[in-house]
Amino acid sequence: MVTVSSWLHSPCPALVVDAAGAVHGMNDAAKTLLPQQVSPTRWRHGESVDIAERSYAAHRVDHADGTVTWWLLDETDLRLERERAQLLTRMSSALMTSLNPERCMTVVAELAAEHLADEAVVIAPQSDHGHPVTRCRRGEAPTYDLEHLDVEEVVGLSEALRGFPPVPSRWIDPAVAPDWLARDVVSIVVTPLPGHGVAAGALVLIRRDKQFTEDEEAFARLFASRAGVAISAASLFTQQAEITERLTRDLLPPTLRRHEHVDLAGRYRASGATERVGGDFYDVHQLPGDELFVVLGDVCGKGLDAAVQTGRVRTALHALLQVVTDHDRMLDALNQALLTTDRSRFITTVVGTVRPVDEGLHVKLTSGGHLPALIVRAGGTVEVANTRGTLVGILEKIITTTDEVVLAPGDSCLLYTDGITEAVGGPLGDEEFGEDRLRRALEACGGMPAEALVEHVHMLAARWVGSGTHDDMAVLAITAPRRRSS
Known part of the structure; x- marks a missing residue:
């Protein structure tokens, strides 16, 4: 038998058991904790024992007389903290699986309803159409909707939704x-969702049968801090994606609409497989009457920086078109505008005016350092327009050249950038496609509609390059439609 008496007054519950499993004695802490009848025979050293809604680690000490002293070490708080840490880790992993704000709100509501409350409501800051709200009851599917709420009806909710300055749970x-x-x-607790740079919203936790404890509310704040970061990250990503999409849409060449007397088609391909914009561009604008103004150009460089300069050039040309239609004056004004911004971003460009005539289409082309247009006759003959000129945006005074051609029905005028002719590839992978090869290829394209012509040119360049790198490519075809037989 145990003879040391100091264990009797230890704050840690302890009891002495004989070889048959009968309890021979308890200290004061054990008498307070344990019921009159207790059987430690199923206890295992180091395992947890649940007693009176708390968790104890059972540790046995064997004695020479065959008795065993069982010490019960309260690990409830440690076990709870460990479980909560594991839970927060799982929650964080679940929250980071999506960069969609609606999906993040749904995950937050589901996790909160499962682990923190009987029901959870996630309310995001107000948008143009109301407050995004996700509701979830434990064991049920969450719902998401835009709701018109009077947030002032709930104490602390409007402050939580503002996101700054930080406010406590209410x-x-x-x-x-x-x-x-x-x-x-x-019981209801409103907990802010602290975002990262933007307000993320508020989490409302609801209990139907018992009150929240202060400890549970503190854990809810930890969860809310992680949920807020996830939601705000998703919101920022979505905002940036929307901005990028809108800006990209403005920088891309336009979709060409149908015209009664002119058959138009364009194709654009950025240099990188993951890029959508670059330094090549084309535009078509309606002039008074049946005339059209067309422009195709190539900004020095590629990628986003070149695309930004492309946007400036397109905007400048559109503005100039409102006050001047003479090609030489327009290109001179554009040159002066570029000289005052960034001389490292010069361009080559060709502008044209297209108007219907009895013979087909009259096309007037003026070039500022750009590759000459190719005239593809319906019979297969390919002519080179007499347009060259100097670069735009690098010299104080530019030289431009103008040529005028008439397109008979079935004839086409092809404008293109050097991404086509300088495409490197071929059988050995080190040869440029070249202007001569392009002209020879176009001899088989006589009479093609504009859409088929630009598609064919792009296909030729793509095949030539193969899987290699290439520059931006842009092609614009102006075709005189064939007349319908009466």
Whole structure:
């Protein structure tokens, strides 16, 4: 038998058991904790024992007389913290699986309803169409909707939704909670979702049968801090994606509409497989009457920087078109505008005016350092327009050249950038496609509609390059439609 008496007054529960498993004695802490009848025969050293809603690690000490002293070490708080840490890790992993704000709100509501409350409501800051709201009851599927809420009806909610300055959680009296939030509940806590750079919203936790404890509310704040970062990251990503999409849409060449007397088609391909914009561009604008203004150009460089300069050039040309239609004056004004911004971003460009005539189409072309247009006759003859000129945006005074051609029905005028002719590839992978090869290829394209012509040119260049790198490519075809027989 144990003879040391100091264990009797230890704050750690302990009991002495004989070889048959009968309890021979308990210290004061054990008498307070354990019921009258207790059987430690199923206890295992180091394993947890649940007693009176708490968790204890059972540790045995064997004695020479065959008795065993079982010490019960309270590990409830440690076990709870460990479980909560594991839970937060799983929650963080789940929250980071999506960069969609609606999906993030759904995950937050599901996790909160499963682990923190009977029901969870996630409310995002107000948008143009109301507050995005996700609701979830434990064991049920979450719902998402845009709702028109009076957030001032809930104490602390409007402050939480603002995101800054930071505010603490607020305990809400269920008796004064609006019906849109909750009915017939026992406890409500409004916890801010602190975002990262933007307001993420608020998390409302609802219990129907018991109150939240301060410890549970503190854990809810930890969860809310991670949820807020995930939601705000998704919101920022979505905002940036929308901005990028809008800007990209403005920088891309336009979709060409149909015209009664002119058959038009364009193709554009950025230099990188992951890029959508670059330094090549084309535009078509309607002039008074049946005339069209066309422009195709190539900004020095590629990628986003070149695309930004492309946007400036296109905007400048569109503005100049409102006050001047003479090609030489327009290109001179564009040159002066570029000289005042960035001389490292010069361009080559060709502008044209297209108008219907009895013979087909009259096309007037003026070039500022750009490759000459190719005239593809319906019979297969390919002519080179007499247009060259100097670069735009690098010299104080530019030289431009103008040529005028008439396109008979079935004839086409092809404008293109050097991404086509300088495409490197071929059988050995080190040869440029070249202007001569392009002209020879076009001899088989006489009479092609504009759409088929630009598609064929792009296909030729793509095949020549293969899987190799290439520059931006842009092609614009102006075709005189064939007349319908009466």
